[in-house]
Amino acid sequence: MNSSIDDRIHGNQAFKASMRAQWDTAAAGWNAHAADIRHWLHKPTDAMCRMAGVRRGSRVLDVAAGSGEQTLAIAQQVGAQGHVLATDLSPVIVALAQDNAIRAGFTHVETRVADGEDLGVPEASFDAAVCRLGLMFFPDPLQGLREIHRALRPGGGVCTMVFSRPEKNPCLTILMSTALKHAGLPARDPFSAGGLLSLGQPGRIDALFRSAGFHEVATIALEAVFHLPSVDHYLAFVRSSASPILQILGRLDAASAEAAWSEMRERLMSFTSHEGWEGPNELLLTAGRRPEGTT
């Protein structure tokens, strides 16, 4: 194998091992905030399912499903005649998704630990696919989209949800820049591969969808304000489940990490409103279809 390809593959594997460890650690926190996440993402999630073509009886692939908040919504939509496969890189978060599906009484939900860039599912075995706030964490999102394309039957649809540009997601920008500053690390290109905002550059995700072979590619931008009672509720969410920020602060001693949290709190206070706390976000929902006659 060519040595630069070899280096890239090894780099990606190391990146994913670190990503898996981060999400294993953050899994319980993400799951504990499922109700807040549902409230925040309820409307964009409905739009994502519509754009992917999820309907009663569909077989749906849910990539980077986390603890399965959207998986359960999809399971409800497809009904017992349908099927949902929830996949994720982190075994700890997949175990939580499985518990949640069992608790909800959904026997048509299956869970599997799988790297989104190598799903290991049979060719053309799903009617629709979704990936909510996951694709931006892939070191090679084009490979992730090629896997989804392969997994869909010809004519099947996909919709992904990612964060848009930094200025439209100011709280994420504040968290990241403050964490990097306190960790003594240089500012990062927000669009670099595998980061929170890596697919937010205008036109980037559409180009990836087309390169993966999808037709009828279209992106919409949706506002999704995170409404919480106070800035401290937002910080509690971030401190228990925002794995990219936790990873950066993990290199600091306790006092230095507290100094970073305290500066974040101060900067995030500016989003306090008469209704509590309202953190603006903008999401990109991108849909595409595997063309008919491609097997």
Ligand SMILES: C[S@@+](CC[C@H](N)C(=O)[O-])C[C@H]1O[C@@H](n2cnc3c(N)ncnc32)[C@H](O)[C@@H]1O
């Ligand atoms: C922000 S969480 C979103 C979880 C869920 N989709 C939701 O919206 O509640 C991101 C998820 O992406 C998963 N992830 C990151 N890289 C991945 C990869 N290469 N393959 C599969 N899952 C991945 C993480 O383990 C984590 O569960």
